[in-house]
Amino acid sequence: xxxxxxxxxxxxxxxxxVNDALRSIHEYEHAxxxxxxxxxxxxxxxxxxxxxxxxxxxxxxxxxxxxxxEYVEAHREDMAGKSRQLTFGRVGFRQSTRLILxxxxxxxxxxxxxAMGRRExxxxxxxxxxxxxxxxxEEVLEAVGxxxxxxxxxxxxxxxxxxxx
Numbered sequence: 001x002x003x004x005x006x007x008x009x010x011x012x013x014x015x016x017x018v019n020d021a022l023r024s025i026h027e028y029e030h031a032x033x034x035x036x037x038x039x040x041x042x043x044x045x046x047x048x049x050x051x052x053x054x055x056x057x058x059x060x061x062x063x064x065x066x067x068x069x070e071y072v073e074a075h076r077e078d079m080a081g082k083s084r085q086l087t088f089g090r091v092g093f094r095q096s097t098r099l100i101l102x103x104x105x106x107x108x109x110x111x112x113x114x115a116m117g118r119r120e121x122x123x124x125x126x127x128x129x130x131x132x133x134x135x136x137x138e139e140v141l142e143a144v145g146x147x148x149x150x151x152x153x154x155x156x157x158x159x160x161x162x163x164x165x
Contacts, residue, residue: 026158 002078072091078084081094101109113121133146141147 022158024157025156026160029158 012021068091072079072084076093079092081092082094083090110122113119133141133144134148
């Protein structure tokens with residue numbers, strides 16, 4: 001079956017209709033902005049209400065966590081092993097290891113590791129700089145399998161000014 005390319009006639013018939021469409025777009029954008037502001041206000045109000053209502057509960061949870069931790073630390077010898085299963089949960093201790101390195105010493109540590117030949121311990125992120133590559137000569141683009149494609153892209157702007165009638 002042969003492919004057919006459908007030609008569609010524009011809906012708008014003249015520049016006056018295009019201007020009216022831009023006016024409608026501007027009005028809809030304005031309405032959407034107002035709706036967005038209203039939505040943000042409502043969300044902020046709900047967040048404020050949540051924060052106010054949740055604060056006493058969060059404080060109580062923190063206090064109970066501290067109380068539980070203090071009791072378990074004081075009665076560590078009562079546990080068989082590193083944890084104890086209770087009806088509503090489990091308490092215990094798990095071994096945790098953290099690397100401590102001052103932020104001021106990170107550059108020195110990286111330099112030392114690189115000097116030692118331990119590149120696997122240093123993260124390096126490589127990204128293609130497409131904007132810089134766009135400025136390179138054609139030979140460089142061809143060498144990496146890239147090319148520049150230039151097109152005329154449609155745009156429109158709506159004006160905020162209301163015309164005088």
